[in-house]
Amino acid sequence: MKDRDGTDHDGATAVTTRLQVQGMDCAGCALKVENALTRMPGVRTVDVSVARGSVTVRHDQAERSEMASRISALGYTVADEEKAEADRTRTGEDHAGHSHVHAQPDAGTRWWQTGKARLTIASGLALAVAFAVGKSAPGAERWAFLLAMLVGLVPIARRALSAAVAGTPFSIEMLMTIAAVGAVLIGATEEAATVVLLFLIGELLEGVAASRARASIQNLTKLVPKTARLEKGDGQVREVEAGALAVGDLIQVRPGDRVPADGVVVSGDSSVDEAPVTGESIPVRKERDDTVFAGTVNGDGLIRVRVKAAAADNTIARVVKLVEEAQESKAPTERFIDRFSRYYTPGVVVVAALVALVPPLLFGGDWSGWIYKGLAILLIGCPCALVISTPAAIAASLAAGARRGLLLKGGAVLEKIGRVTAVALDKTGTLTSGKPQVTDIIGFGRSEDEVLRFAAALESGSSHPLAAAILSKATERQMTIPPASEASAIGGKGVRATVEGMKVFLGSPKAAAELAAVTDAQRGRIAALNDEGKTVSLLVLDDKLAGALAMRDEPRPDAERGLELLSDAGIRTVMLTGDNRRTADAIGNSLGIEVEAELLPEDKQRIVTELQKQGFVVAKVGDGINDAPALAAADVGIAMGGGTDVALETADAAVLHGRVSDIAAMIDLSKRTMTNIRQNIAVALGLKALFLVTTVAGITGLWPAILADTGATVLVTLNALRLLKPRGEAP
Template sequence: MADQATVEVKKTTYRVQGFSCANCANTFEKNVKDLHGVVEAQVNFGASKLTVYGDATVEDLERAGAFEHLKVRPENEKAIETKEPFWKAYGHVIVSALLLLVGVVSYFMKGERHLWTVSLFASSIVIGGYSLFKAGFYNLIRLRFDMKTLMTVAVIGAALIGEWLEGAVVVILFAISEALERFSMDRARQSIRSLVDMAPKEALVRRNGEELVIPVEAIEVGDIMLIKPGQKLAMDGIVRSGRSSMNEAAITGESVPVEKMVGDDVFAGTLNEEGFLEVEVTKRVEDTTLAKIIHLVEEAQGERAPSQAFVDMFAKYYTPAIMVIAALVATVPPLFFAGSWETWIYQGLAVLVVGCPCALVISTPVSIVTAIGNAARHGILVKGGIYLEEAARLRAVAFDKTGTLTKGKPAVTDYQVYDADTDGRELLAAVAALEYRSQHPLAAAVMKKADDEQLSYTDMEVSEFSSITGKGIAGTVNGIAINVGKPALFGELPPAIEADVARLQAAGKTIMLIGAEQKVLALLAVADEVREVSRTAVERLHALGITKTVMLTGDNRMTARAIGKQVGVAEVEAELLPEDKLGFVKGLKEEHGRVAMVGDGVNDAPALAASSVGVAMGGAGTDTALETADVALMGDDLRKLPFLIRLSRKALLIIKENIAFSLGIKLVALFLVAPGWLTLWIAILADMGATLLVTLNGLRLLRMKDE
């Protein structure tokens, strides 16, 4: 019913400030679900966001988070940066620690049971553990057993059996543990904050003939931004005047500048390095490519990976089990084996402390958040933890050819003039003049070649232009009749030209012959150029153990094999329709398990959807790729794919290490119960140490860099 209701009711997203741990985020989520008018609620701990389905005021939500002093604001509301004074944030911990130290002095001078000693320890416990007890009692009333519930029971139990010193130490160490965990998660989230800060908050705009500096929220589509050298763009747009090079590292992860001229797209957060630009704004601030990246990365951090789902399910049963084990430890030895009640109640309390699931619960999200944030900084948008884990397990990769392994833009690679009496530049200009009137896909390549040679062709006189279906074009240029087309258009060719045609076709190039009255004057070879990085990317994939690399294309077999040989893929499948590509990807999955499909995000949609991980090329400026792919490479750099696989494998390894360590250290501590060696000190140090170590282990992913 809840799932159905979420479709029909209002959905609102909020930013949450003040989370100290994953357990607290889960408790907050449950509290919000219990609010009147709320149908469903979802907390994204990694991005510190709350999504509410139903009606709830900010005041209601902050009351639900009062146990953690959480502050809530609507997602699009500007944050008011207020740094809490140190004394206010940690004053109670400092006072509690001072009382503990004075209490220790009194302990040695006046004795363990002296009124002063007990009073000092009790004051330390109350002042340092006030927020802990408030949340713990709240949970106890509702029979919710999380970390703070266990700690509350343990500290109160320690006080009841007279272990005031240990109770106070537990409170102080727990407060330090929470502060360290909060700091560590803030470091992990910083990868997203750094993206947010990449775009300026205001821009110089020309509007109604005036130049104004206005906040980005007030900029409208159609406004003209004036971008000086050294400035960052505040909005997405199209260059209307000027020429410059742009550093697009914020979007693509590549610091190599990209040349921009009139008509080119530019993106918010990118740096204008040289010239002065006038840019027409094409998107509102909330719709820019950078804003979409930030939104999708935050959503991805909230997606539970399979390992995280396992941990959440495990913790659900683990915590009540620890309560039962602690109760048995406290009662069975005294009842059945004549043990001391005081000794075994103490041991039971220690079991409660060491059994806190904090380290276990934080073990996965800190790694997922860090890895996804790091990938985003390198121009790789991963849409969720599940795809991060799937990337780590890939065994085969299939590539589309056009626009993926190749640039997707045909270019003239060879131009050979055979007639000694013919001026090659004049002939090329004449061919360009004919192609200027053609709709053939290769016409743009010929015109670009002429432009590069600085030839003027648009004003040449062309008459009797005609298209010869399936073979080429013909026309009269400046009074000279010219034919341009396939070799078949010219019948039998001289042996030397035939040899050139065969050689270039074997290299995967399309041949266009130029002639007059059946005489061949020149040859043009056109090819979709292979990306410079394609071979490197494939080699790196092979080095990672992914030996099954396949190129899937609808192109002819000869061209496909030539391209496949250049990039080094293990297998080439040519002359495929979209449904053939889909069937081939399904076959790869059956044979190898996890398979990635790399394509342009549009034409290869069925194959991308069928793969374990669909990877879209060139996500920058391509809304479809951002929305439909599991992973988007924001630039056109295939070398990002091997980096993603290395990052994913490292993340999965760290997650497994964290889970194993979290459970292992608790198991070792529990073994100390039998001989009666487990103390509250050891228990809290084991719990705090495990939490700190798994968090620091996860943060190691921030240091991973592309090769």
């Protein structure tokens, strides 16, 4: 049990301290911080959140300054306590951490203002100066490159030493330090300086990507307006901060305004665009006792809403929380080179040391000759070719994918997407185009063209999605639309006007039945259209039913083929949608995909998690904010082209052209890439093993060792470039 001051009561008093940390960009960062703090006396548990940029420590009165010092020694920056408190106050977070909206420590900091950027720029400038010195004064070239290398290597080596002392001896920083020092020892100082710079650039790019991902999640909160119109007991209305609304408050939401809080309609009726939250493709009519969500957009009528959730617990805040939790619950996938270095780096150092020392000490060997061999082995062990082998294949795949509109965010995604066994797809904007289309025009005593022409006259000038569908159809048929006069909207029913001297009404079947007689046969046709998941509007001319128009958000042209490709690959597919059951089933049946309908964001995330528990490797495909939690929870999140920025940032990959068939193409690209990477690793390690044996045998020395590493680099690069060729095309 925890008090609001962060004190736990479990038989002994423990204090909870939360620190905001800049620069933690991956699971490896989290591991180093966790190891460093866990070794502190009195620390019980350490919870590191890369997504939130925070570290939460339960401890027995350990010093906060000591925690901050240990984290800083690893190369990260801890926000001062006053700033962190101000951030929490600004975002509405109390000391217990009950809010789900967290201030980011690096918010407002440009990438070039970070410590990583300054170090990278300094190292780059030093390397450029070294090249210039080498050209003008060859005798000083080695010393110039040595100084250039030290500019970047000293901070890296310091972090490597701190990590080693804190319990992570073979971090990637240690790997780079050993590689660079080894290169200097055998005279490859220029190479050492260049490798250090490339390492710093890679770390900088990783930090920029992580910061953007954090910012995109926090941008969700911008959907909720900052102010609300609060009704007081005396009937007066005044504008207040939306974050100050309490459960039970009564607010007014005007047409065109965003709803400032989750609540229940107490009076008024209006169409509300819920696409940001539920993915519903068509605005939903809201009446008394209906629920509305924060961030949705009120349409055509004033509604009064009773608040049922405070700002920290509204729908958008819950989506933020779900995204953050889903990101943190992913299995920590360390970068390949970091995993391999646990065994590879110490193994190489040990072998080099044994080769240099054992023969002279035990067998009277020549010290100079065996040290020379030891240095050659250390160079053979330099991970340059091995480090390049994987990024080369990844870079080629990313380029090949980009040409087809397939965006994949790094090697971890490439590795995992090829193992996908189930794909969960959103409906609106993913399997469908995301916009209603006129599918059927039926005339009751009138021609189809007449029905469409009068309907278009009524809808001229309207921006409603259904009106846009009717006008688009009229444009497609190159119709001349007659003018309408005395036009007016009837809330919740339809639109009426005078067109060509006739009274014309277009609206819901229920409203039309109040104006004109509807036969049983006509009702049957309308019901059949409804059963197909279509929205039906009836046209009445001078109190006589003239026709009907049916509209539906139709599947993308390649949706059926795309699902077939996934099925042929043995991958299970399921549709997850916030749309109503009838519409979802109609689309699902036409595409041959299993359906889960009427889902909120947390429902989609739950179903993804259930599939994972059943043993599936799950890819989630979506295009909206409502998909963000499920995208983050899935093993691989894929955003469809035209989707929201949040979906694109939260997802691991994106199909920019919006083709369903591209999902199968992305999985195929992943499988080919992983095969290529395995080939590259085999080449890099195979050549090293070969030259290790020949060096110990005295057949090869330093220069062949250098050529071995360079040759391996050339081979793996050429192999990776094969991925640039479209499949089936000769290289």
